[in-house]
Structure formats: structure tokens, C-alpha cells
Amino acid sequence: MERKQKPSAAPWVPETRNLNRLREASKNCEGCGLYQNATRTVFGEGGRNARVILVGEQPGDEEDIQGRPFVGPAGKLLNRALEAAAVDRSELYVTNAVKHFKFEPRGKRRIHAKPNVAEISACRPWLEAEVAAVKPQLIVAMGSTAARSVMGRETRVMTERGHFLPHDRAESALITVHPSALLRIPEHDRREAEWGLFVRDLGMINEWLKKHPIG
Ligand code: URA
Numbered sequence: 001m002e003r004k005q006k007p008s009a010a011p012w013v014p015e016t017r018n019l020n021r022l023r024e025a026s027k028n029c030e031g032c033g034l035y036q037n038a039t040r041t042v043f044g045e046g047g048r049n050a051r052v053i054l055v056g057e058q059p060g061d062e063e064d065i066q067g068r069p070f071v072g073p074a075g076k077l078l079n080r081a082l083e084a085a086a087v088d089r090s091e092l093y094v095t096n097a098v099k100h101f102k103f104e105p106r107g108k109r110r111i112h113a114k115p116n117v118a119e120i121s122a123c124r125p126w127l128e129a130e131v132a133a134v135k136p137q138l139i140v141a142m143g144s145t146a147a148r149s150v151m152g153r154e155t156r157v158m159t160e161r162g163h164f165l166p167h168d169r170a171e172s173a174l175i176t177v178h179p180s181a182l183l184r185i186p187e188h189d190r191r192e193a194e195w196g197l198f199v200r201d202l203g204m205i206n207e208w209l210k211k212h213p214i215g
């Protein structure tokens, strides 16, 4: 019986820990169908010696245009939350679980579509390569897509968030919500409360860095 090969970025991921080489190679990835409609691959950004990797879901419309992670509305919200938590974004390596923008066209607009399990798993070799290159102490996953890719399993964000979890490629992992989820909460009070929890979770990055000095 013939088995259909699972989509995977693996054939496009070079065996290197050089981030620039990885970024260059990612431009040609055809590991799953998402490259076909997106404008470009959006690779991670930040220092190769960053002690923390922050992982989102996938690029949005603006990220797809600019080719940089978290530069659109979700990115602005993320910046505000990081600021409120006194975390310096320049100390982080910021990336996404899925490197191409998945969307559905609606008139002239492109509406975000959630990547499925096969796409998340297809793109995982890029995240693994980024983790191998940066060698972070802490990996922070925002939302269920990131958490699935980072933990390699399905997670329950609401119960697993806000705790340092064991991880085999870093000293710890931390799960929190995705900033875009906050934008979708209609009630003001609940939105404010969730915002507070998101800032609290991000504040754990500083807690971690203080408790684990370099060297
Ligand atoms: N949402 C994400 O998860 N990542 C981005 O880069 C932008 C929006």
C-alpha cells in the first residue's frame, strides 16, 4: 500500500545553526501548500544569543507584506504588553510556529485563517532549527498553535498557561494566550482582566531572566 508523504519543511531546512543561512533557505520553502498564496516567508527576528524565544501563530496580513514577524496590529498589542511587563523586545528572538500567512480572500481583504495540524507540523522543522541556532533558555508560546508546535502535543492553553514547564530543547517553556485573542473579547471588563493575565505571564520572562543569570 502506498503511503502519502506528510507535508514537511524538512527537505528545505539546511543542516546549519547559522540563522542567516536558515533565513535565506526558508525563502524557498514549499514544505506545505501555504507558500502558494502568501507573498513571502516570514522568518524569525532577533539576536542569535537571545535567551528567550517568543513564538506566535503565523504572520498576518501586514507581516506578509513587510516580511517581519509581529509588525501589524497583533504586534502593536504585543509591544504594549511587553512594555507593561517591562520586557525588552530587543532581548527576545521573536518568531512564529508557521512561517507563511494563511488567509481567505474576502473582496479586497485577506482574512486570517487558522493553520491546521498538518501545516503546523510541516513548518515545525523551521522552529526547531531556530531553537537549535539560538539555544534559548526559555521558549514562550503564545496561543494554541504556538503551544502545539513548541510542546509537540496538543495543549490546553487556559490551564497550562503561566507555569514554567519542562522542555527538552530549553530549560523551560511557558505558555500564554495569543495577543490577537484579546482583541476578540467584546466585554470591556473581561478584556481588561485577560490583558492583566497576559501581562502577568509575560512578566514571568523577567522573573526567569533574573533567577537565571548568564554563565
Ligand atoms: N500574529 C502572529 O501570531 N504572528 C505575527 O507575526 C503576527 C500576528
Ligand code: SF4
Pocket: 008, 009, 026, 029, 030, 031, 032, 033, 034, 035, 041, 098, 099, 100, 122, 123, 124, 126
Ligand atoms: Fe514551508 Fe512553513 Fe511555509 Fe509551509 S508554512 S511552505 S512548511 S515555511
